[in-house]
Amino acid sequence: MIKVGSLQYDLATIRTATNNFSDENKLGQGGFGVVYKGKLPKGQEVAVKRLSSASGQGDLEFKNEVLLVAKLEHRNLVRLLGFCLEGDERLLIYEFVPNRSLDHFIFDPIKHAQLDWEIRYKIIEGVARGLLYLHEDSRLRIIHRDLKASNVLLDEDMNPKIADFGMARLVVRDETHGNTSTIVGTYGYMAPEYAMHGQFSMKSDTFSFGVLLLEIISGQKNSCFRIEESIEDLLSYAWKNWKEGTTLNLLDPTLRNGPTAEMKRCIHIGLLCVQENVAHRPTMASVVLMLSNNSFSLPVPSQPAFFVHNTNASDMPSSFGSWISNTRSSEEQSAPLSYNNVSITELYPR
Incomplete structure (x- = not known):
């Protein structure tokens, strides 16, 4: 003890x-x-x-x-x-975790090339196992509520370590969800039911993991990015390409010579995690199984949350523009990128 x-x-x-x-x-x-x-x-x-x-x-x-x-x-x-x-x-x-946080690599125009598919897959699996431990395998049951690239640190062997439990919530063992009137976290990684209604659960962590997985594969931030004259967000772009059978368009160009079947499967898993319907999202136990066992059959995903059809910037509806303006948290807009950005957990037994 x-x-x-x-x-x-x-x-x-x-x-x-x-x-x-x-x-x-x-x-x-x-x-x-x-x-x-x-x-x-x-x-x-x-x-x-x-x-x-x-x-x-x-x-x-x-x-x-x-x-x-x-x-x-x-x-x-x-x-x-x-x-x-x-x-x-x-x-x-x-x-002390020496290799800084994942965002310093994955979104850097030069350093992202250091992350080959083997390293990225190791990071994806490690984050999934860390979340599974928080949700089901520890003596506590903890919902992180702020999983994102800057909260994943990399050790000397590029193994991932989930950090910054400052937004985490403790629930008793037989509970899987909760409600709050104070919304904390980072827009873009937040599940819709949490961002709009304050409903958090293990499945809202699953949503954040799905966004992070798609970022790792694409090397793109989840917030809106421009493709030629069009405005896209990462989830919409991933969904559109999955539906059209052009999934590999999502890949970071440095991964084009990697194992395409495994990468397509990871994109599929990411889309399952970001589905709008909470009940349709897998648990992290299922995600770990999907990642570790290629023979495990994957269900067909439904449309992700916040999905919008590709449109010109001038035609973009104001409601979508409002959502896009919130995809960067105040921390991301004004605070410097932090190194080993860790903090005490705010644990609230219910």
Whole structure:
């Protein structure tokens, strides 16, 4: 059984490890605070999250959440090593993941070529297994609510680790969903029932995974992108090409010599995950099975959420334009890209 004392670091140790939170050691900054690289006395490299003082959380609640997050142990999740709570300082100490986040590779016009199909498939499988652990295999049942490319970190072997549990929700073991009046997360990755009605579930995480999978395969962001004189979004473009039998149009050009059958199957799985009807989306257990067993038969997907037909920008309906304007979160619009952008989980038992 994990005890608070075994996870607690003193402030002096962390100040030394981060060179007193120097700018040279700063890895990134998000809504919850600043992340610094540090080195502990025995040489272990860590990422230190210095939480902002605006969280309004009490000491007991902070310690309880640390205990909950520390119980999550899976090779595809960033591991919490400990915390520091002294005076006004609330610090979280995580394992250091050296290869930055997935978005620094997949959307970079040069670095994306480093991700061959073998690496991309490993990332897809690893993220799926990490989500399955959160949903079904851990002692808790956690819905992440903010899965996206910037929240997937890559270790030295390019293995993926899901990070940033700042939006996560804890539900009891026999529950699979919940409701909230506060919508948090990133537009474009949000399932429609969550974005519009505050209904979150394991299937809303499945939707986010489907969007991420299509991004990994295409090298394109989910938000609207221009193809010649037309406006498209990634889900609509994927659906249109799947229906027309031109699925390979979706591929990142660097993947054109890869195993086409496996890549088509992954696109098929991605489309199953982003279906508008929640009941039609697979569980992450089914997704992992689909990815690991090519003989597993895939159902035919239905139209994805937010699907719009290809149209000229001048003819685009204002309602769609309104949705497109929200596909980038305020974090993506104004905050710098963060490195090891991790934060304490907001776990709310129901």
